[in-house]
Amino acid sequence: MAAALIRLATAGDAAAIAEIYAPYVRATRITFEEIAPGTAEMRARMGSPHHPWLIAEESGAALGYACATPYHLRSAYRWTCEVGIYLAAAAQGRGLGTELLGTLLELLRLQGYSAAIGTIALPNPSSIRLHEKLGFRPAGHYRAIGFKQGEWVDVGRWQCDLGERAEAPAEIRPFAELG
Template sequence: MSVTTIRPVMPGDAPAIAAIYAHYVDHGVASFEEVAPDAAEMAGRIAAVLPAHPWLVAERGGRIVGYTYGRTYHARAAYRWTVETAIYLAHDQRRTGVGRPLYEALLDALTDRGFVTAIASITVPNPESTRFHEKLDFTPIGVMEGVGFKHGAWRNVGYWQLALGPRTIPPPTLRSEPA
């Protein structure tokens, strides 16, 4: 197995990211999108998240095999220290050891930027994703039942939370780049 490199996203990564995500849109329920975005749409999504939130990719042998990012949890200003996280791996790279270091790099980057809470939303049941997040100390905080309809069934969404840093008064200054 080749060495995994974790790095910030670059503009030319959008086609590989779109291809990874398409599998989840087309074949699963981890995403409630019904039509996979193309590379141009994905490039726009990446640009919309940066520089306020990190977006990282994992490469093996020159191939992007996964990506993770943080994004605004809610638009209202009081939520600005809370971030929603996501991770997607190429289907053939699941359970190969790339996910944990990739996600840990994201959590470190979010902490460095001053975020204090990470939220993961998971279509449930999803034992693999649930175990993954709980091994990283995310705590389950609730389930919304039947909020999405995909692939012929109503789907539940669970929420997991992780404290990234102390909730100080005044709150920390958020940075668009790591300290």
């Protein structure tokens, strides 16, 4: 089997990304979305020049994706982003999550982000292990904050510091300018 290729996702990957994400929406409490977004919605989410989306593929088939999104909309939060990672069922347990999320974190460092936040619906020991393996540390626990599939669900926040906190930080560089 060929090694997985990790690359920047493009608008042309939106359908594959939506297909990977849909089972998480429909069958789990990992995401609090209750209606799976379609291709057009995924394409719109991928549009930020400051928040990269990566896709892993093997022999042309999408295996998973990792993405950065704004942590909060208020401007003083712009040096912090939230990250997410989703793998197709057949791609789990191969170490691809570590490679994919690790690549995203390195890109975020190069862009000038100071922190990445991972939000994890609990319990989810495999996601906690993945995040902590890559340097995330517990930053908060919200009890019974979401209701999905007939149950109240806790949420944990994990924080990964991506670099030194500058006294006057430079603006985040668009990922397309990194070369």
